[in-house]
Amino acid sequence: MPSALDPDLLAQLPPALRAAVEAQVQALALENAELRTRNARLEHLVRELQRARFGPRSEKLQPDQMELAFEDIEVALAAATEENDAAAESRTGDRPARTPRGPRRLPKDLPREERVLVPEDLLCPCGCGDMVRIGEDRSERLDVTPAQFRLIVTIRPRYACPKGRAGIRQAPPAPALIEGGLATEALLAHVAVAKFADHLPLYRQSQIMARQGVEIDRSTLADWMGKVSFHIAPIVDRMAVLLKRSAKLFADETTMPVLDPGAGKTKKGFIWAMLRDDRPWGGSDPPGVVFTYAPGRAGIHAEEMLKGFEGVLQVDGYQGYNRLADGRRAEGGRVRLAFCWAHARRKLIEARPSAGSPFV
Structure with missing residues (x-):
């Protein structure tokens, strides 16, 4: 041709x-x-x-970065597939059949709204009258109700003696996390989860609220989060106490830029984490993690964070944790360190000759 x-x-x-x-x-x-x-x-x-x-730097790639790479490819593939299907439908009039998927795992207690689609005309062509229902087909689609702001108006009527013989009686104000503030506890929790769990900055949340006509300045949201942080601190302290009662924990630390007042720039701080998650091997204790800020990476900060813990501690190869196991600990018995196989493998990868090795 x-x-x-x-x-x-x-x-x-x-x-x-x-x-x-x-x-x-x-x-x-x-x-x-x-x-x-x-x-x-x-x-x-x-x-x-x-x-x-x-590539050579694959060992340093964070899981979130890998997920972003996969997302980009999957979005591009889905767009190309949809475009090809639409083009095929325009040519033949039929959309290509989709590969059937297995049942989706959705919570059984999700609210369900049934919508019945009935033909406009049920009159039987043979002239016997209306057709009768003999069965049905069911399909499910996941829907969402977008977040919607509302104002809760609290009314406290005042009551008095009609004859003027007694004082005024009125219900006390409902307790609030921020006394006299605009935000309810539900809104405070929503903003906190979006910022600290979903990594949505406050200025973006302010922009999202503005799209619905709710003008809340970023500085106001920051003030709310400061108050929430103060009131939630006892819960975090209690979580740390419960975690340190475990037989085994995981600990790690990483750098975090923090403001350096007067210097006009940030300085290096460290965020330390102690974590428990026994779900992979059928443990009964609930998972949990507590983060602690420290200005440095010295082992004394790990000792302070893990004060009261005397079980097995899974860590990487950082020597700062050794003071917990070699008797230098100021309080409590020695901790048994369990090192990480992933970090051990990383050392082997780094030691591999540039020409390769049959063993690594």
């Missing part, structure tokens, strides 16, 4: 047919150009993912 149309043969066609062929050729050329662009984009994403996953 020739790779291009023969101009002489094309000139012999009737004008209408020749115009149709030329239009079809132009449309196919445009479609091929779009496909080449899309394929180049997908090939680029695959190369970037392979470089991140198997």
Whole structure:
């Protein structure tokens, strides 16, 4: 088959047919150009993912970064698939069949709203009257009700003796986390979870609220979070006490930039974590994690955070934890350290010769 149309043969066609062929050729050329662009984009994403996953720095790639790479590829693939399906439907009138998926695991207690679709006309063509129901098909789609702000108006009527012989009686104000504040406890929890669990900065939350006509300045949200932090501190302290009663814990530390008042820049601080999660091996204790800030990485900070714990502590190879196990601990008995296999493997990867090794 020739790779291009023969101009002489094309000139012999009737004008209408020749115009149709030329239009079809132009449309196919445009479609091929779009496909080449899309394929180049997908090939680029695959190369970037392979470089991140198997390249020299793959050991330093964080799981969240890997998830972002996968998301980019999956979004691009889904967009290409949808575009191809739409093009096929426009040509043939039928949409390509989807690969059936297994049952989705959704909570059984989710609210369910049933919508019954009945044909507009139930009159039987044979003239016997209306058709009767003999069965049904069911399908489920997951829906969401967007967050909606509302004002809770608390009314406290005042009562008095109709004859003026006694004082006024009125119910006391309802207790509130922020006395006299605008935010309810539910709104405070919503903002806190969005910021600290979902990493949504306060200025973005302020912008989201503004889209619904609720103008709350970022500084106001920050003030709310400061008050929440103060009131929730006893709960965090109690969580730490309960965690340190465990037979085994995991601990780690990482850098965190913090404000350096007067210097006009940030300085390096450290966030320390102690964690318990026995779910993978059927443990009965609930999972939990408590974070502690410290200005440095010295082992004394680990000792302070883990004061009262005397079980097995899983850590990386950082020597600052050794003081918990070698008798230098000021209070309590020695902790038994359990080192991490993933970090041990990382050392082997770093020690591998540039030419490769049959053992690593």
